[in-house]
Amino acid sequence: MGFGWTRHGDGKHLAPGEVVRPDERLTWPRMVGFGAQHVVAMFGATFVFPLVMGLDPNVAIMMSGVATILFLLMVKGRVPSYLGTSASFVGGVLAIRAIFGGDTAGVDAIVTGAILVAGLVLALAGLAVHLLGVQIIHRIFPPVVTGAVVMLIGFGLAYVVADVYWPQDQWMALVTMLITFVVVVAFKGFVGRVGILIGLVVGYALSWGADRVFGQVPAYDDGTLNIPAHFRVDFAKVGDAPWVGLPDFHLPDFRASAVLLVLPALIALIAENIGHVKAVGEMTGTDVDPYVGRAIAADGVATVVTSAVGGSPTTTYAENIGVMAATKVYSTAAYYIAGVIAILFGLSPKFGALVSATPSGVLGGVTVILYGMIGLLGAKIWIENRVDFADPVNMVPIGAGVILAIGPVKHLISGDFRLEGIALGTIVVVGGYHLLRAIAGPPRPLPAAREATGEEAAG
Numbered sequence: 001m002g003f004g005w006t007r008h009g010d011g012k013h014l015a016p017g018e019v020v021r022p023d024e025r026l027t028w029p030r031m032v033g034f035g036a037q038h039v040v041a042m043f044g045a046t047f048v049f050p051l052v053m054g055l056d057p058n059v060a061i062m063m064s065g066v067a068t069i070l071f072l073l074m075v076k077g078r079v080p081s082y083l084g085t086s087a088s089f090v091g092g093v094l095a096i097r098a099i100f101g102g103d104t105a106g107v108d109a110i111v112t113g114a115i116l117v118a119g120l121v122l123a124l125a126g127l128a129v130h131l132l133g134v135q136i137i138h139r140i141f142p143p144v145v146t147g148a149v150v151m152l153i154g155f156g157l158a159y160v161v162a163d164v165y166w167p168q169d170q171w172m173a174l175v176t177m178l179i180t181f182v183v184v185v186a187f188k189g190f191v192g193r194v195g196i197l198i199g200l201v202v203g204y205a206l207s208w209g210a211d212r213v214f215g216q217v218p219a220y221d222d223g224t225l226n227i228p229a230h231f232r233v234d235f236a237k238v239g240d241a242p243w244v245g246l247p248d249f250h251l252p253d254f255r256a257s258a259v260l261l262v263l264p265a266l267i268a269l270i271a272e273n274i275g276h277v278k279a280v281g282e283m284t285g286t287d288v289d290p291y292v293g294r295a296i297a298a299d300g301v302a303t304v305v306t307s308a309v310g311g312s313p314t315t316t317y318a319e320n321i322g323v324m325a326a327t328k329v330y331s332t333a334a335y336y337i338a339g340v341i342a343i344l345f346g347l348s349p350k351f352g353a354l355v356s357a358t359p360s361g362v363l364g365g366v367t368v369i370l371y372g373m374i375g376l377l378g379a380k381i382w383i384e385n386r387v388d389f390a391d392p393v394n395m396v397p398i399g400a401g402v403i404l405a406i407g408p409v410k411h412l413i414s415g416d417f418r419l420e421g422i423a424l425g426t427i428v429v430v431g432g433y434h435l436l437r438a439i440a441g442p443p444r445p446l447p448a449a450r451e452a453t454g455e456e457a458a459g
Contacts, residue, residue: 045087
């Protein structure tokens with residue numbers, strides 16, 4: 001599909017039960033609004049995870065726009081998705097820094113070199129899926145597994161809300177969440193469909209006002225988290241940032257030992273991409289199986305391109321799938337617009353600083369909705385495929401994997417390398433399911449009485 005989107009209806013309204021398909025659009029001003037909402041949805045994680053990995057967030061923001069446009073071209077516009085910074089590499093990157101000498105320019109190059117090679121391997125894996133057929137995916141990732149992966153991707157991010165965003169300003173997080181609830185449900189048409197963006201903007205404005213009326217947020221200390229008193233909005237970096245400028249690019253450096261530390265993340269990335277593509281297919285009611293291989297390969301190629309200039313690894317973003325679930329607008333036009341906006345962010349440090357000044361409490365109020373919606377999409381996959389959880393082969397590894405992701409549980413592999421959270425949960429779900437299925441044998445047909453109630457086994 002090229003760039004010719006057909007207008008949905010009058011371009012302004014959606015009837016109950018209608019959706020805007022990937023090859024459709026609403027009026028262009030409305031599509032700009034949806035594109036902006038996608039940028040807001042991805043911005044927090046795409047900005048924060050590079051900081052955690054010691055990489056330049058401005059490069060990450062700019063290259064996420066490039067990666068998204070590249071992804072859409074490679075999947076022929078059939079899979080609407082945004083490519084932001086992947087969290088799956090955090091453990092491996094921190095291990096590389098521990099081994100090679102911390103946060104220096106030289107180690108930055110080694111990190112991005114390892115990520116680039118991992119991107120090549122991911123692209124080859126996607127090519128294999130594309131050539132061998134999606135049947136191989138169905139065997140490796142049956143509905144019980146894909147539903148679990150989607151669920152743990154959403155619920156596995158709960159700790160970000162609980163430990164990072166919400167404690168920064170509990171009351172503003174709660175208020176932002178409630179405002180978003182009301183806007184999404186009470187308002188029809190365009191206003192309701194950009195409710196997440198409206199909730200964030202209103203929360204941002206309320207935070208700025210609360211700083212002037214109530215002063216600083218009181219210190220938070222529950223014995224585990226110790227957050228000092230602070231203002232909700234800090235514009236210091238906005239004033240110092242230039243209006244126009246390039247981020248700091250750098251070339252990669254290749255070390256075999258560093259590559260080995262990040263390769264395990266590909267297991268989670270492949271499953272994550274499949275889960276996201278399946279979720280998009282479920283939401284749009286279209287068969288996207290022929291594009292699963294393309295999506296995996298596109299993510300790999302995008303990671304190669306971004307890391308070649310010092311950017312972060314990419315993945316399809318759960319946050320943006322949550323936005324689509326809330327808005328019912330799946331148009332790829334919104335993602336092209338989001339990609340262009342992200343590139344412009346990268347070229348405007350001041351605007352990037354303004355968005356990055358979004359209060360953490362406000363992000364908590366918004367992300368708690370987005371992450372929860374993604375988790376429930378996993379349950380939707382189970383329901384629609386009639387997964388039988390009376391079968392312990394389905395129940396046991398899936399339950400364990402979801403809990404490991406939600407924890408997030410950390411598993412030390414060696415002195416410098418560990419698996420945790422979503423990556424660990426994904427490996428347990430996929431590996432555990434196939435191990436137990438090999439032991440138990442193929443699922444047996446259920447009695448006719450249970451089949452009549454729609455409880456036949458799946459997976």
